Amino acid sequence: MMSNETVWFEQALLPDGWARDVRVTISAGRIIEVAPGTARAGDCHAIGLPGMPNLHSHAFQRAMAGLTERRSGDDTFWSWREVMYRFVERLTPDDVEAVAALAYMEMLEGGFTRVGEFHYLHHDSDGRTFGDIAEMAARIAAAADETGIGLTLLPVFYAHSGFGGQPPSHGQRRFINDIDGYARLLDGCRKAAAALPDATVGVAPHSLRAVTPEELTAVTGMKDGPVHIHIAEQVREVEDCVAWSGARPVEWLLDHAEVGRRWCLVHATHMTGDETGRLARSDAVAGLCPVTEADLGDGVFPAADYTGAYGIGSDSNVLIGAADELRLLEYAQRLSLRKRNVLEQMYERAVAGGARALGVSAGLAAGASADMVSLDASHPALIGKIGDRVTDSYVFAAGKDAIDCVWRHGRKVVSGGRHFARQAVMRRYRAMMERLL
Numbered sequence: 492m493m494s495n496e497t498v499w500f501e502q503a504l505l506p507d508g509w510a511r512d513v514r515v516t517i518s519a520g521r522i523i524e525v526a527p528g529t530a531r532a533g534d535c536h537a538i539g540l541p542g543m544p545n546l547h548s549h550a551f552q553r554a555m556a557g558l559t560e561r562r563s564g565d566d567t568f569w570s571w572r573e574v575m576y577r578f579v580e581r582l583t584p585d586d587v588e589a590v591a592a593l594a595y596m597e598m599l600e601g602g603f604t605r606v607g608e609f610h611y612l613h614h615d616s617d618g619r620t621f622g623d624i625a626e627m628a629a630r631i632a633a634a635a636d637e638t639g640i641g642l643t644l645l646p647v648f649y650a651h652s653g654f655g656g657q658p659p660s661h662g663q664r665r666f667i668n669d670i671d672g673y674a675r676l677l678d679g680c681r682k683a684a685a686a687l688p689d690a691t692v693g694v695a696p697h698s699l700r701a702v703t704p705e706e707l708t709a710v711t712g713m714k715d716g717p718v719h720i721h722i723a724e725q726v727r728e729v730e731d732c733v734a735w736s737g738a739r740p741v742e743w744l745l746d747h748a749e750v751g752r753r754w755c756l757v758h759a760t761h762m763t764g765d766e767t768g769r770l771a772r773s774d775a776v777a778g779l780c781p782v783t784e785a786d787l788g789d790g791v792f793p794a795a796d797y798t799g800a801y802g803i804g805s806d807s808n809v810l811i812g813a814a815d816e817l818r819l820l821e822y823a824q825r826l827s828l829r830k831r832n833v834l835e836q837m838y839e840r841a842v843a844g845g846a847r848a849l850g851v852s853a854g855l856a857a858g859a860s861a862d863m864v865s866l867d868a869s870h871p872a873l874i875g876k877i878g879d880r881v882t883d884s885y886v887f888a889a890g891k892d893a894i895d896c897v898w899r900h901g902r903k904v905v906s907g908g909r910h911f912a913r914q915a916v917m918r919r920y921r922a923m924m925e926r927l928l
């Protein structure tokens with residue numbers, strides 16, 4: 492029988508707000524009790540936060556970070572995508588595992604405790620399936636296992652290069668499946684995830700560009716679990732959707748799919764006021780990736796007008812940190828509206844929305860996985876801070892430098908800001924990058 496473990500915080504952020512002298516009791520990776528107003532006991536820390544879910548990642552793109560920031564003409568999302576296609580051609584399964592391990596380690600050090608891997612790099616470099624169609628998914632699961640991060644595996648269905656079922660391009664050959672192949676891939680993903688303590692599996696029709704309406708229905712009907720889709724990230728995508736269907740992407744999706752609590756609409760950057768209201772009422776989660784959306788020049792999500800659920804994702808992984816995403820989410824609103832303090836309770840809302848999008852229960856509460864972050868109360872930005880001033884100071888004035896320990900499923904995987912496997916993960920990643928570059 493497993494014995495219980497106790498972690499105690501002077502102050503901790505619980506689902507209904509900040510509490511003092513909080514004892515968290517953990518058994519077999521899960522929180523079994525959260526008790527405020529208790530005496531110090533067990534492993535004692537000053538500040539406890541729920542771990543942040545990272546609802547959208549393409550792990551392999553971490554290896555491209557810093558390679559696409561030089562002006563080479565009229566650079567756009569679409570020219571970035573061409574560079575990404577060339578980069579992806581060379582990656583082997585070993586490479587994918589090495590870069591995913593690096594990204595997941597950095598996520599844990601950056602305050603993320605679970606990742607939604609929107610996984611679309613499926614096949615060998617010539618486009619043929621590996622002997623095991625889920626080989627690459629198994630490498631993602633291996634990287635999650637090695638680093639300890641929680642995994643929601645979202646195998647991507649990708650079949651077309653543009654609206655109306657256009658044939659895929661050569662650069663997309665490693666991503667492409669038909670419906671039968673996707674069903675086998677999904678089965679392989681379930682097996683790969685089964686080895687992890689609390690992994691979940693969803694489905695991810697890539698975008699309205701890459702799937703037909705019939706394929707969208709088939710894919711979302713294959714499984715109960717989360718449904719994630721890229722949508723309305725770029726103005727050109729909105730224009731192409733209108734040319735194809737007469738409707739904008741979010742409008743089309745809300746009209747033609749049963750969008751509800753299972754769904755995460757990733758980006759949803761370009762919406763009318765009507766779409767913004769309808770999305771909020773649908774109970775779907777908006778999957779916001781502020782750092783990547785800024786890096787790719789996507790645009791600014793209409794957060795001030797949006798009353799629905801949202802979470803954050805590190806998407807291209809050009810820079811990884813929960814506080815970085817939240818800070819930029821708010822700063823983009825301030826810059827475009829010329830106001831201050833536009834969003835409220837961002838940390839709490841992103842924990843709740845992110846957990847829902849990843850199909851798990853949220854926060855420091857009985858029944859949830861023990862996914863927790865402690866902050867260093869001696870960090871200059873945190874001295875003397877209590878309650879909401881703590882999250883404000885972490886997000887706006889400190890960032891990941893303030894992270895001390897991170898627990899994932901009850902296990903302390905980061906101490907003093909460093910992941911336990913940092914040396915081994917770095918050694919393998921360095922060897923891979925020295926070969927690739």
Ligand SMILES: [Zn+2]
Nearest residue numbers: 549609721806
């Ligand atoms: Zn994405």
